[in-house]
Amino acid sequence: MRDQIARYAGKLLADRSALPGHIAFAAHDDxxxxxxxxxxxxxxxxxxxxxxxxxxxxxxxxxPFADFLVRRAGKEASRIVPxxxxxxxxxxxxxxxxxxxxxxxxxxxxxxxxxxRKGMIAxxxxxxxxxxxxxxxxxxxxxxxxxxxxxxxxxxxxxxGFRLPGEREAFEExxxxxxxxxxxxxxxxxxxxxxxxxxxxxxxxxVGRYTVERGLVDSFFGNISLRAGGTIYISQTAASLDDLAGxxxxxxxxxxxxxxxxxxxxxxxxxxxxxxxxxxxxxHGHPKFAVAMSMVCEEKGCSVTDCWRDCxxxxxxxxxxxxxxxxxxxxxxxxxxxxxxxxxxAMVYGHGxxxxxxxxxxxxxxxMVDVENGCRREYFRRLSPKLAG
Amino acid sequence: xxxxxxxxxxxxxxxxxxxxxxxxxxxxxxxLLLGYLGGRGLGVRLLRGAHTLDPFHADMPLIFAVxxxxxxxxxxxxxxxxxxxxPLTGTVYDCSAGGRFAHRLKAAGFxxxxxxxxxxxxxxxxxxxxxxxxxxxxxxxGKSVGETVRALEGxxxxxxxxxxxxxxxxxxxxxxxxxxxxxxxxxxxxMGGKNLKAIAVNGSRSTGIADRARFERARQxxxxxxxxxxxIFGELGIxxxxxxxxxxxxxxxxxxxxxxxxxxxxxxxxxxSGPSIRKAxxxxxxxxxxxxxxxxxxxxxxxxxxxxxxxSHFGALNGIDDLGSIVRSNxxxxxxxxxxxxxAATLAAWGEGRGRFPAADEVEGLLAxxxxxxxxxxxxxxxxxxxxxxxxxxxxxxxxxxxxxxxYDPRGAYGMALAYCTSxxxxxxxxxxxxxxxxLRKPVATDRFxxxxxxxxxxxxxxxxxxxxSLVACKFSFFGATLEEYAEMLAxxxxxxxxxxxxxxxxxxxCLTERFYNCANGFDAKDxxxxxxxFREPGSSGEGIEIPPIDEKRFDEELRKxxxxxxxxxxxxFSDPGYLSRLP
Numbered sequence: 001m002r003d004q005i006a007r008y009a010g011k012l013l014a015d016r017s018a019l020p021g022h023i024a025f026a027a028h029d030d031x032x033x034x035x036x037x038x039x040x041x042x043x044x045x046x047x048x049x050x051x052x053x054x055x056x057x058x059x060x061x062x063x064p065f066a067d068f069l070v071r072r073a074g075k076e077a078s079r080i081v082p083x084x085x086x087x088x089x090x091x092x093x094x095x096x097x098x099x100x101x102x103x104x105x106x107x108x109x110x111x112x113x114x115x116x117r118k119g120m121i122a123x124x125x126x127x128x129x130x131x132x133x134x135x136x137x138x139x140x141x142x143x144x145x146x147x148x149x150x151x152x153x154x155x156x157x158x159x160x161g162f163r164l165p166g167e168r169e170a171f172e173e174x175x176x177x178x179x180x181x182x183x184x185x186x187x188x189x190x191x192x193x194x195x196x197x198x199x200x201x202x203x204x205x206x207v208g209r210y211t212v213e214r215g216l217v218d219s220f221f222g223n224i225s226l227r228a229g230g231t232i233y234i235s236q237t238a239a240s241l242d243d244l245a246g247x248x249x250x251x252x253x254x255x256x257x258x259x260x261x262x263x264x265x266x267x268x269x270x271x272x273x274x275x276x277x278x279x280x281x282x283x284h285g286h287p288k289f290a291v292a293m294s295m296v297c298e299e300k301g302c303s304v305t306d307c308w309r310d311c312x313x314x315x316x317x318x319x320x321x322x323x324x325x326x327x328x329x330x331x332x333x334x335x336x337x338x339x340x341x342x343x344x345x346a347m348v349y350g351h352g353x354x355x356x357x358x359x360x361x362x363x364x365x366x367x368m369v370d371v372e373n374g375c376r377r378e379y380f381r382r383l384s385p386k387l388a389g
Numbered sequence: 390x391x392x393x394x395x396x397x398x399x400x401x402x403x404x405x406x407x408x409x410x411x412x413x414x415x416x417x418x419x420x421l422l423l424g425y426l427g428g429r430g431l432g433v434r435l436l437r438g439a440h441t442l443d444p445f446h447a448d449m450p451l452i453f454a455v456x457x458x459x460x461x462x463x464x465x466x467x468x469x470x471x472x473x474x475x476p477l478t479g480t481v482y483d484c485s486a487g488g489r490f491a492h493r494l495k496a497a498g499f500x501x502x503x504x505x506x507x508x509x510x511x512x513x514x515x516x517x518x519x520x521x522x523x524x525x526x527x528x529x530x531g532k533s534v535g536e537t538v539r540a541l542e543g544x545x546x547x548x549x550x551x552x553x554x555x556x557x558x559x560x561x562x563x564x565x566x567x568x569x570x571x572x573x574x575x576x577x578x579x580m581g582g583k584n585l586k587a588i589a590v591n592g593s594r595s596t597g598i599a600d601r602a603r604f605e606r607a608r609q610x611x612x613x614x615x616x617x618x619x620x621i622f623g624e625l626g627i628x629x630x631x632x633x634x635x636x637x638x639x640x641x642x643x644x645x646x647x648x649x650x651x652x653x654x655x656x657x658x659x660x661x662s663g664p665s666i667r668k669a670x671x672x673x674x675x676x677x678x679x680x681x682x683x684x685x686x687x688x689x690x691x692x693x694x695x696x697x698x699x700x701s702h703f704g705a706l707n708g709i710d711d712l713g714s715i716v717r718s719n720x721x722x723x724x725x726x727x728x729x730x731x732x733a734a735t736l737a738a739w740g741e742g743r744g745r746f747p748a749a750d751e752v753e754g755l756l757a758x759x760x761x762x763x764x765x766x767x768x769x770x771x772x773x774x775x776x777x778x779x780x781x782x783x784x785x786x787x788x789x790x791x792x793x794x795x796x797y798d799p800r801g802a803y804g805m806a807l808a809y810c811t812s813x814x815x816x817x818x819x820x821x822x823x824x825x826x827x828x829l830r831k832p833v834a835t836d837r838f839x840x841x842x843x844x845x846x847x848x849x850x851x852x853x854x855x856x857x858x859s860l861v862a863c864k865f866s867f868f869g870a871t872l873e874e875y876a877e878m879l880a881x882x883x884x885x886x887x888x889x890x891x892x893x894x895x896x897x898x899x900c901l902t903e904r905f906y907n908c909a910n911g912f913d914a915k916d917x918x919x920x921x922x923x924f925r926e927p928g929s930s931g932e933g934i935e936i937p938p939i940d941e942k943r944f945d946e947e948l949r950k951x952x953x954x955x956x957x958x959x960x961x962x963f964s965d966p967g968y969l970s971r972l973p
Contacts, residue, residue, distance in 0.1 A: 001841070001842060004842075026780060027552055028843075028845060029842055029845050029950070029954075030844065030845070030950040030953045030954050031970065039583060051805070051890060052849055052852060052890060052894070052897070053849070053873040054842060054845050054846060054849065056735065089613050089614065089617055090614070090617075092610055092873075092874075114890075115888045115889065115890030115891065116576060116873065116876065116888030116889060116890065117873065117888075118873065122429060131833075132832070132853075132871075132889070133826055133832060133833060133835065133846055133849065133850075134826075134833050134835060134842070136833055137832065137833045140833065149637070236830060236834075237619050237830050237831075238830045238831070238833050238834055239830075239834075247834075251625070253625065255625065255664060256664055257637045257662065257664065258625040258633075258634040258635075258636070258637045258638065258662065258663045258664065259624055259625075259638050259640075259641045260625050260628055260634070261619060261620055261623060261625045261634050261637075261638055261829070262619070262620075262638065262828070263619060263623070263625070263772075265617050265619045265623065267619060267623060267624060267625070268623070270623045298931070312763045323829075326613060326617070327613075327617040328616050328617040328618065328619065329616040329617075329618065329622040329623070329625065330613065330616040330617065357616075
């Protein structure tokens with residue numbers, strides 16, 4: 001258990017979602033153990049001792065966005081409702097406890113809330129997330145809440161501006177110090193078409209790792225594939241993009257085997273993209289600015305209420321098409337393939353980006369970098385009046 | 390609101406005494422409904438007091454219980470559990486089944502049907518909102534399941550036994566008219582022991598929902614998660630291919646039990662994979678009442694096709710790659726009313742014992758002999774443990790607590806190895822269902838070749854699944870959804886607040902009650918054992934995957950850890966003899 005805790009504490013540092021020194025985990029095997037920041041570790045133990053779960057993560061996020069969202073929420077509110085697809089599908093919404101609600105027995109209050117939910121925000125303390133089955137699951141839920149809060153805050157600031165003391169300064173600091181330039185410089189991609197399975201598996205694992213190391217996506221948010229002959233090599237469901245060795249399924253294009261039942265939920269989308277294009281490699285991730293900007297829709301008088309599921313329009317963000325469609329069998333696989341073949345990139349409402357490589361991953365990776373950089377530029381261009389004001 | 394009426398439940402059970410020829414409606418106390426929900430939990434609670442009776446004792450109850458979500462549009466919730474004590478294992482036993490019977494029982498106005506007594510002559514029970522009626526069934530005795538169901542057409546949905554149940558085959562099943570089986574553990578023999586051939590249920594009462602808007606939001610959340618799950622609605626998932634979608638995966642993971650678990654790869658398994666079945670039989674979607682997944686598959690004429698466990702055990706476990714033979718074996722078992730897993734595994738143990746596995750063209754004859762206790766069928770009808778003992782080779786029974794292991798070799802998934810042993814009903818994959826995370830990566834992946842953390846994971850999963858079996862929902866739902874969404878639907882239906890934590894606490898109560906019953910019948914740590922083969926012999930390594938024997942010392946360590954986590958003694962028993970008295 002301690003090795004698991006060390007591993008996922010390290011990932012929180014590597015992906016810069018938690019403040020160094022303010023991370024703790026607890027795990028419950030036949031004994032309860034914890035590691036990390038002493039106060040948070042005690043909190044973790046107190047919470048986990050009341051829950052029928054194996055793991056718990058508590059950490060102060062590296063950005064104050066979650067706390068800002070709590071403070072911006074109406075007085076009667078007890079949850080925030082991010083609109084990104086991950087939250088809508090897996091978390092539904094994110095409950096929170098305000099500083100004064102935590103009282104003198106924060107572990108009990110938090111445990112009470114986590115008895116019904118996967119994770120929550122404790123104002124002033126951080127994000128607390130449970131893992132029913134593994135420590136890794138607690139990390140994933142932490143990461144999901146961090147991601148959701150990030151995207152929601154971007155959108156809220158864009159639409160409502162800054163409302164709290166210190167908010168503008170914190171945001172400017174985020175832009176100046178936390179955000180790093182995205183590029184593909186110095187990365188090695190295999191140039192020639194890959195045919196040998198061993199080479200394909202190595203290349204997929206390497207490119208998956210690049211996406212996380214370069215800060216393009218968080219490790220659990222995306223999938224990747226390469227087509228060779230009649231086989232799609234695709235990352236498995238719930239696989240971390242920076243840890244794909246042994247987690248890639250070879251799936252026959254003709255469905256003559258069901259071994260790929262463990263493949264990514266987006267297998268159908270990948271297959272249809274290959275069927276409708278001449279691409280050989282697909283990269284799918286959830287870069288945060290792209291996710292946010294995909295939901296900035298200026299359509300007037302639209303009658304669609306469930307934009308994620310029902311919008312059948314193709315919008316454009318610069319030269320990238322934006323379509324709707326839910327995960328897996330939820331429609332994404334129907335709407336992305338017709339629009340991606342030409343531009344070799346597409347965005348999905350509230351969800352993320354698909355990019356297509358003709359020979360390998362080099363152009364797909366660069367396309368994803370370009371889309372996210374473009375979304376960043378467009379976001380800050382739209383925000384500039386508020387920043388100036 | 391302690392005494393406010395509960396929606397979701399009717400709050401009544403129908404008690405039928407076959408010996409006295411009477412039936413009556415009884416209220417179910419509110420604290421039992423809230424404390425055990427329904428299905429497995431309620432059935433297990435209602436068994437209290439009779440749990441030490443012999444399974445064939447006339448007073449041993451046979452309980453059919455639905456849950457609070459049954460009768461609502463909650464996905465996969467039109468199910469019930471049948472609860473009694475198993476004549477095969479001697480443990481408390483429950484089986485979950487779909488079809489339309491559960492929906493109709495709830496619509497008749499009952500949360501449970503409890504049957505006691507032995508009818509002096511073959512009987513059937515008709516359940517309607519007016520109560521229970523005991524009907525003569527002498528003309529049905531000896532009939533197949535299909536013939537019995539057709540004879541009762543017009544009386545609603547039917548649950549029936551075949552000749553195997555009448556003749557006391559220890560793994561006789563109860564079949565729903567729609568083809569769903571209360572398969573494992575021999576509850577069909579308990580029913581046959583009561584001279585009860587069939588039960589027909591009918592009604593049109595609705596199930597209330599306290600907060601429809603909240604319910605609909607939660608239902609939409611569940612459906613979104615189903616669509617996001619590759620196992621459920623993926624193009625290679627169970628909605629497309631049924632559970633035989635697992636055939637190729639288990640082959641690739643090198644954990645498909647072959648030749649009575651002597652090997653873990655069967656080169657002929659491709660002949661009965663999901664795509665092969667589809668090609669040969671044009672399989673189409675079929676399934677339980679109102680279920681969106683429709684994982685059962687039927688052929689062009691509407692006849693049901695076999696599930697994963699069945700194809701693998703009538704296939705690899707007996708070294709048979711003849712799909713036609715496998716399909717016919719499945720149909721015969723369903724007509725005769727026998728559990729396919731135990732039947733096939735018993736044949737495999739017998740085959741290894743005599744030095745030759747049955748050939749494809751011998752299987753049907755042997756199955757008929759089992760059901761009618763003809764020739765060697767009389768011995769085979771007692772299950773693999775008794776067969777292996779009779780052959781003087783007890784190690785050949787691949788069972789735990791006499792329940793034959795299903796088609797996941799424990800050397801390929803160590804959580805599964807542990808869960809086979811801790812399961813309260815014997816060697817069953819569904820109690821903790823670690824295949825979900827060890828193989829199918831849901832909700833997250835765990836290392837299948839590690840015991841680390843598995844004792845806690847198995848305990849949590851057992852509690853979770855006990856709650857699922859009490860809602861009652863299908864476990865396949867949880868390849869996508871979680872208890873969080875189902876708790877939300879339950880709260881919306883009943884008007885009472887539930888969450889994953891409170892449901893797991895209910896599940897823990899159910900699991901410990903079952904364990905307590907088993908301990909009262911003499912079970913303890915000595916029964917929580919895998920067959921020696923798994924600690925001594927390797928599986929079929931290859932293609933970069935090693936399948937060594939299970940490390941016995943490490944296994945024992947994790948089992949002891951499980952006992953500590955459960956609050957049991959090192960012998961796997963209860964230190965507090967009054968444990969049950971502290972429960973609702």
